[in-house]
Amino acid sequence: MSSAAETGRPRGRPRTQDDTDRRGQLLAEARRQFAARGFAAASVRSIAREVGVDPSLIHHYFGDKQQLLVASLDLPVDPPARIRTVLQGGLADLGQRIILTFLDTWDPHREAFATLIRTNSSDAHGGPARGLVDDVLVSGLAERLAGPDARLRAAQIGSMVLGLGMMRYVLQVEPLASASAQDVAQSHGAAVQWLVDGH
Amino acid sequence: MSSAAETGRPRGRPRTQDDTDRRGQLLAEARRQFAARGFAAASVRSIAREVGVDPSLIHHYFGDKQQLLVASLDLPVDPPARIRTVLQGGLADLGQRIILTFLDTWDPHREAFATLIRTNSSDAHGGPARGLVDDVLVSGLAERLAGPDARLRAAQIGSMVLGLGMMRYVLQVEPLASASAQDVAQSHGAAVQWLVDGH
Numbered sequence: 001m002s003s004a005a006e007t008g009r010p011r012g013r014p015r016t017q018d019d020t021d022r023r024g025q026l027l028a029e030a031r032r033q034f035a036a037r038g039f040a041a042a043s044v045r046s047i048a049r050e051v052g053v054d055p056s057l058i059h060h061y062f063g064d065k066q067q068l069l070v071a072s073l074d075l076p077v078d079p080p081a082r083i084r085t086v087l088q089g090g091l092a093d094l095g096q097r098i099i100l101t102f103l104d105t106w107d108p109h110r111e112a113f114a115t116l117i118r119t120n121s122s123d124a125h126g127g128p129a130r131g132l133v134d135d136v137l138v139s140g141l142a143e144r145l146a147g148p149d150a151r152l153r154a155a156q157i158g159s160m161v162l163g164l165g166m167m168r169y170v171l172q173v174e175p176l177a178s179a180s181a182q183d184v185a186q187s188h189g190a191a192v193q194w195l196v197d198g199h
Numbered sequence: 200m201s202s203a204a205e206t207g208r209p210r211g212r213p214r215t216q217d218d219t220d221r222r223g224q225l226l227a228e229a230r231r232q233f234a235a236r237g238f239a240a241a242s243v244r245s246i247a248r249e250v251g252v253d254p255s256l257i258h259h260y261f262g263d264k265q266q267l268l269v270a271s272l273d274l275p276v277d278p279p280a281r282i283r284t285v286l287q288g289g290l291a292d293l294g295q296r297i298i299l300t301f302l303d304t305w306d307p308h309r310e311a312f313a314t315l316i317r318t319n320s321s322d323a324h325g326g327p328a329r330g331l332v333d334d335v336l337v338s339g340l341a342e343r344l345a346g347p348d349a350r351l352r353a354a355q356i357g358s359m360v361l362g363l364g365m366m367r368y369v370l371q372v373e374p375l376a377s378a379s380a381q382d383v384a385q386s387h388g389a390a391v392q393w394l395v396d397g398h
Contacts, residue, residue: 134372149386155366155375156387162370163362167354171361173333176354183348188355190398191390199389 023061025051030072039069039131069131073116076109080136087144094144095157095193096185102161103181106169113169133158147198157195164188222260224250229271238268238330268330272315275308279335286343293343294356294392295384301360302380305368312368332357346397356394363387 029050033042044065048055062068066080086094086101106113116132141154164184167173176184228249232241243264247254261267265279285293285300305312340353363383366372375383 130370130372133366133370138372149382152374152378152382153386155372156363156383156390158372159362159366159375160359160390161362162365163358163360164355166361166365167332167358171329171332173329173337173354173357175351176358179351183351184355187348187352187394187398191355191359191393194390194393195386198386 022051022053022057026053026058026061026068027072030068034069034072034131039065039135044068066136069136073132075116076112077105079105079132083137083140087140091144091196093189093193094196095191096189098157098161098192099164099185099189100181102164103168103184106165107181110169113165117166117170133162137161145196145198149198153195153198157192160188160192160195221250221252221256225252225257225260225267226271229267233268233271233330238264238334243267265335268335272331274315275311276304278304278331282336282339286339290343290395292388292392293395294390295388297356297360297391298363298384298388299380301363302367302383305364306380309368312364316365316369332361336360344395344397348397352394352397356391359387359391359394 026047029047030042033047033050036042042065044058045055047068048058058068062071067078070078070080082101082105086097089097138151138154138158141157142151145154147153164176167176168184169177225246228246229241232246232249235241241264243257244254246267247257257267261270266277269277269279281300281304285296288296337350337353337357340356341350344353346352363375366375367383368376
């Protein structure tokens with residue numbers, strides 16, 4: 001699957017100057033609302049209203065709210081799509097699949113991940129990327145896990161994925177920055193699996 | 200132990216205007232070299248030389264290089280001292296002790312941790328705080344763990360500690376931000392223990 005197909009850009013590619021303006025205005029307003037209110041509180045309806053267009057235009061250009069978030073972050077990959085796919089599999093080896101998918105997604109785009117974290121961390125409210133971690137990864141995991149503390153364990157797993165990205169792509173601490181995805185996933189995935197299983 | 204005693208400030212507290220100037224100059228030069236070269240490459244000798252004083256004055260004011268790093272970061276706690284203490288105990292419950300110590304250290308200083316991460320992440324070279332993670336936590340752990348992949352597992356444990364701090368103090372994702380230290384340490388510590396044991 002090509003990067004363009006994955007992020008759904010062909011569908012939203014503007015064809016006229018007017019399209020370009022409105023698409024850019026919607027992305028700017030989405031970035032503003034995701035940063036100011038967070039992913040959950042921001043709404044497709046209010047973003048459309050501020051720009052003065054019908055909400056259906058957002059669906060036409062970008063798809064759903066998660067896809068609008070991805071478009072507003074200008075990422076080279078579609079993390080929500082990857083997360084949905086990994087969560088569809090069984091629970092028995094979910095820990096390892098999460099880590100392998102994470103590394104497979106971001107190893108080719110290390111600089112993009114580092115930029116995302118820097119933008120995110122410099123924002124007092126966590127920035128728009130907070131939505132990716134909290135509302136996509138942690139929420140998706142919490143629905144999939146069993147047990148009364150599923151949401152806490154999902155957040156702990158999210159923290160392990162985030163920390164791995166910080167060390168490998170942002171701080172680039174060796175040998176974790178250069179180790180093979182397979183070596184990292186074997187031990188890291190097993191530790192994550194401990195939280196999946198909820199001992 | 201009071202925060203002032205822990206960070207060793209009384210020893211380094213300047214008593215004259217001349218002391219204040221030199222102490223400030225040394226801290227500024229230390230911050231500059233840690234950021235530009237990283238903790239390992241920066242040296243007490245070269246920091247002293249740039250300021251035009253004898254290296255013994257750095258030892259007099261701050262102690263060793265790790266203590267100079269802590270002073271240059273202006274932290275309310277002394278993470279290297281905490282890490283040394285936690286590593287002195289046995290390996291059997293090290294995972295849980297690492298997480299409990301981390302939370303005990305930073306829960307009262309959440310904002311300071313967030314500031315440290317933001318300063319760190321916005322710097323293309325990882326910033327001076329990179330030294331805390333790589334040269335203090337990961338290096339200390341690697342010496343303590345057994346096995347040929349000790350350094351990789353130490354870096355993975357470091358990433359789990361860092362990710363926990365990101366989620367709890369920076370992104371403040373619930374319920375991880377508000378959960379009791381005991382609840383977090385129980386499951387998170389067990390996952391970390393998996394890497395300590397090196398299955």
